[in-house]
Amino acid sequence: MRIGVLGTGMVGQALSEKLSQSGHEVVIGTRDVDAALSRTDPPRPGLVSFAEWHGANPGIAVGTFAQAAAHGEILFNATAGNASIDALNAAGPDNLADKILIDVANPLDFSAGFPPTLTVANTDSLAEQLQRAFPQAKVVKTLNTINASVMVDPGAVNGGEHHVFVSGDDAGAKAEVTKHLRDWFGWRHVIDLGDITTARGTEMYLALWIRLLGPVGTSTFNVHIVR
Amino acid sequence: MRIGVLGTGMVGQALSEKLSQSGHEVVIGTRDVDAALSRTDPPRPGLVSFAEWHGANPGIAVGTFAQAAAHGEILFNATAGNASIDALNAAGPDNLADKILIDVANPLDFSAGFPPTLTVANTDSLAEQLQRAFPQAKVVKTLNTINASVMVDPGAVNGGEHHVFVSGDDAGAKAEVTKHLRDWFGWRHVIDLGDITTARGTEMYLALWIRLLGPVGTSTFNVHIVR
Numbered sequence: 001m002r003i004g005v006l007g008t009g010m011v012g013q014a015l016s017e018k019l020s021q022s023g024h025e026v027v028i029g030t031r032d033v034d035a036a037l038s039r040t041d042p043p044r045p046g047l048v049s050f051a052e053w054h055g056a057n058p059g060i061a062v063g064t065f066a067q068a069a070a071h072g073e074i075l076f077n078a079t080a081g082n083a084s085i086d087a088l089n090a091a092g093p094d095n096l097a098d099k100i101l102i103d104v105a106n107p108l109d110f111s112a113g114f115p116p117t118l119t120v121a122n123t124d125s126l127a128e129q130l131q132r133a134f135p136q137a138k139v140v141k142t143l144n145t146i147n148a149s150v151m152v153d154p155g156a157v158n159g160g161e162h163h164v165f166v167s168g169d170d171a172g173a174k175a176e177v178t179k180h181l182r183d184w185f186g187w188r189h190v191i192d193l194g195d196i197t198t199a200r201g202t203e204m205y206l207a208l209w210i211r212l213l214g215p216v217g218t219s220t221f222n223v224h225i226v227r
Numbered sequence: 228m229r230i231g232v233l234g235t236g237m238v239g240q241a242l243s244e245k246l247s248q249s250g251h252e253v254v255i256g257t258r259d260v261d262a263a264l265s266r267t268d269p270p271r272p273g274l275v276s277f278a279e280w281h282g283a284n285p286g287i288a289v290g291t292f293a294q295a296a297a298h299g300e301i302l303f304n305a306t307a308g309n310a311s312i313d314a315l316n317a318a319g320p321d322n323l324a325d326k327i328l329i330d331v332a333n334p335l336d337f338s339a340g341f342p343p344t345l346t347v348a349n350t351d352s353l354a355e356q357l358q359r360a361f362p363q364a365k366v367v368k369t370l371n372t373i374n375a376s377v378m379v380d381p382g383a384v385n386g387g388e389h390h391v392f393v394s395g396d397d398a399g400a401k402a403e404v405t406k407h408l409r410d411w412f413g414w415r416h417v418i419d420l421g422d423i424t425t426a427r428g429t430e431m432y433l434a435l436w437i438r439l440l441g442p443v444g445t446s447t448f449n450v451h452i453v454r
Contacts, residue, residue: 121431122348158453165435191442201435204348208392208428211420216452223450225443226385 004029004072006065006087008036008050009043011104012078013057014148020060022184027061029068031090037062069095074102074180075137081107081126082119085133097136100173103127103199104143104151106206115210118203127167127199138173141199142166142181142190145209147219152185154222162222163189167198191225231256231299233292233314235263235277236270238331239305240284241375247287249411254288256295258317264289296322301329301407302364308334308353309346312360324363327400330354330426331370331378333433342437345430354394354426365400368426369393369408369417372436374446379412381449389449390416394425418452 005016006029013028020026030036039050054062061071069075069091079087084105088096107126108116120126127141142164143151154160164187168174174192181187193201213219232243233256243255257263266277281289288298296302296318306314311332315323334353335343347353354368369391370378381387391414395401401419408414420428440446 117349122344122434162453191439193438193442198438201438204431204434207349207431211425211428212418212452215418215420216454218454221452221454224453225439225448226389226451227443227445227448 001025002071002073003027004068004070004075005078006068006076006091007078007080007105008062009078009080010047011148011151012076013050013053014152015076015078015104016060017057018152019184020057025071026059027063027068027071029063029065029087029091031065031087033062033064065091066095072099074100077101077103077105077130079105081105082109084126084130088130088134093134093136096134099137100170100176101130101134101137101139102143102177103130103139103141106144106203108206108210115207118206121204122200125197125199125203127196127203131169131196138168138170139196140166140168140170140173140177141196141202142177145202145205146222149220150222154188155186157220157222158224160186160188162224163191164222165191165193165198165202167193167196167202169196189225228252229298229300230254231295231297231302232305233295233303233318234305234307234332235289236305236307237274238375238378239303240277240280241379242303242305242331243287244284245379246411247284251411252298253286254290254295254298256290256292256314256318258292258314260289260291292318293322299326301327304328304330304332304357306332308332309336311353311357315357315361320361320363323361326364327397327403328357328361328364328366329370329404330357330366330368333371333430335433335437342434345433348431349427352424352426352430354423354430358396358423365395365397366423367393367395367397367400367404368423368429369404371426372429372432373449376447377449381415382413384447384449385451387413387415389451390418391449392418392420392425392429394420394423394429396423416452 008030107119110116131139235257334346337343358366
């Protein structure tokens, strides 16, 4: 399948790598291709620079947001939440039209340090903002409740016995994304929360997730809903 | 132990009943004792009226907020979140002084229907508001992430394999509450999130919890943190 991944951070890299390894044709999109490829400093100690990552993943094309969006039959928004509207405007509304946009971003605001607050919460959500701004896209919120490694390899946590959620207004799009989550990444437990407003629930959960990092001692964890 | 439970709703009833059955001396507090005892209509179909509940639990004394707070060596805030400050003012700051106040309330606003929003979120929390308003109390936020029946009987869900959280500024108070959670109710997995500001995490999680009710099909569930 032709897949466009918007965002070249850890999440965009992890998604692109996994999808490319599975045989999909992936274009990873960024604002400025030359600038992205000239980043030879790792973003954080222990990570690799985008240039080094790209060198190790030559099968993944790097393009502008618009090129990645035009390429993809289905799209991922893996940009920073506070930059997502701008990134999708750069991608071009026409390139989003009638496509599923899998929104994995969180509207985190680190401007006051750690832990971040949310730029939008409680009476609205990033996913709703995106759906309103780009009504021709079929926005499905999912995967925003775990770190990048768990997104693409749920089996590495508790044998895959834990949950991910989908929110969206288009039932067919949610069903397709649910199938992709299983086939592409191995997600066995997907809970459909309802329409796009239910993304408030998973985005606000980040306030707990981020505070669990210390006590749990790793970001490679998730919640298993038990009865 | 002498325990004061503020709030006569489902949560206050469940806590009082369990604690009384375990031999603790419980006073359940309400704004107006006569009004509470004259409530003979069930609050919702399937529930019992407060008068009927009290008739079935004669060992639990009913008092004013002030009487319950004066009685308790340790206190529970089980009032509605949007009424908690008023209830605790009625309880009297002197009756809270140097006591652990276990805050199990959530700042839910149902004024626009279901699902509720939060009256405070993101940059503040109910627990912080209470700690600021009553600095002599040792506020420990916990148990606000599950329904009343799970609070007092975690073993009924997945054999007790799931998590509850504590937030608070006083390490000794959190340790004592953690012990009580185990001894009184059977909680085996208690995660200390940190200071009272971490209550933002568990209160904001309610936005997800409330949207899981439909898909999960019951309120008797919880999250098990898995790695």
